[in-house]
Amino acid sequence: MAEPAKTLDGWYCYHDFRTINWAEWKQLSETERDSILNEFLELAKQWDDTQAKFEGSHGLYSILGQKADLMILWLRPTMDELIDLENEFNKTRLAAFTTPTYSYVSVVELSNYLPSDKDPEQDPEIQARLKPILPKWKYVCFYPMDKRRDGDDNWYMLSMEERSSMMRSHGMIGRTYAGKVRQIISGSVGFDDWEWGVTLFAHDVLQFKKLVYEMRFDEVSARYGDFGTFYVGQTMDESDIKPYFSIAE
Numbered sequence: 064m065a066e067p068a069k070t071l072d073g074w075y076c077y078h079d080f081r082t083i084n085w086a087e088w089k090q091l092s093e094t095e096r097d098s099i100l101n102e103f104l105e106l107a108k109q110w111d112d113t114q115a116k117f118e119g120s121h122g123l124y125s126i127l128g129q130k131a132d133l134m135i136l137w138l139r140p141t142m143d144e145l146i147d148l149e150n151e152f153n154k155t156r157l158a159a160f161t162t163p164t165y166s167y168v169s170v171v172e173l174s175n176y177l178p179s180d181k182d183p184e185q186d187p188e189i190q191a192r193l194k195p196i197l198p199k200w201k202y203v204c205f206y207p208m209d210k211r212r213d214g215d216d217n218w219y220m221l222s223m224e225e226r227s228s229m230m231r232s233h234g235m236i237g238r239t240y241a242g243k244v245r246q247i248i249s250g251s252v253g254f255d256d257w258e259w260g261v262t263l264f265a266h267d268v269l270q271f272k273k274l275v276y277e278m279r280f281d282e283v284s285a286r287y288g289d290f291g292t293f294y295v296g297q298t299m300d301e302s303d304i305k306p307y308f309s310i311a312e
């Protein structure tokens with residue numbers, strides 16, 4: 064049997080995708096809409112407090128295309144907190160004007176493919192990668208992926224050495240995007256339908272296409288990568304919420 068990689072697991076992640084029922088939302092008076100948004104912003108303030116204490120992180124994103132209008136991404140030290148957050152959000156009046164379209168459950172993951180002599184518990188850089196405060200970079204991209212298990216192209220039958228060598232090449236391509244694309248890789252074996260969630264952040268949206276395209280030619284993606292649905296959108300601040308939901312009378 065090939066040796067499994069050892070993983071370091073950080074904060075649990077919940078990606079929640081919704082469309083907005085604009086027709087129903089438009090039926091409300093401006094006062095009702097304002098009151099519903101204030102209730103939501105009160106809840107978001109609690110999430111801000113959690114983030115200020117480094118006990119989690121969250122982001123709100125406006126997604127382009129018909130697959131979703133909004134993505135809420137929550138990160139917490141336990142899955143239990145994510146269950147509570149989902150439940151709490153579903154009980155808001157705003158949630159009643161949304162339809163869930165997709166979701167993803169995972170946990171931030173680092174693996175031991177690249178050698179390191181650091182103690183992960185003590186190293187601030189490793190800790191910051193396992194418990195990331197989501198960057199306020201302008202664009203977000205999310206997709207789930209698998210490593211292929213198909214005949215001769217079976218990632219899980221390769222030796223640790225073969226996999227490490229491919230991951231080194233993967234890391235080298237990734238590093239050329241430093242400052243342009245930030246990645247959060249979250250493992251989801253046993254949690255969701257794919258093996259990893261890939262969440263990317265960029266200042267320039269075109270860098271997602273350039274990075275993902277370049278990686279397609281790298282063996283670990285070319286031969287062993289299988290990909291799910293792609294979502295792309297813009298990072299929202301809480302101050303963007305009211306303009307986003309406002310209806311011209």
Ligand code: VOV
Pocket residue numbers: 068172173174175176177208210230233234236237238240244245246248259261263274275278279284288
């Ligand atoms: C934005 C840049 C970037 C950089 C620097 C980077 C580097 C690295 C390193 C050094 C490592 C290994 C050690 C670790 O840290 O775990 C990884 C690990 C991983 N990656 Fe990566 N990756 C990037 C980006 C990046 C992208 C864009 C993708 C999607 C692939 C594509 O074709 O669309 C990806 C996937 C992954 C996955 C699924 C894993 C886990 C694989 C496993 O089998 O365990 N990744 N990745």
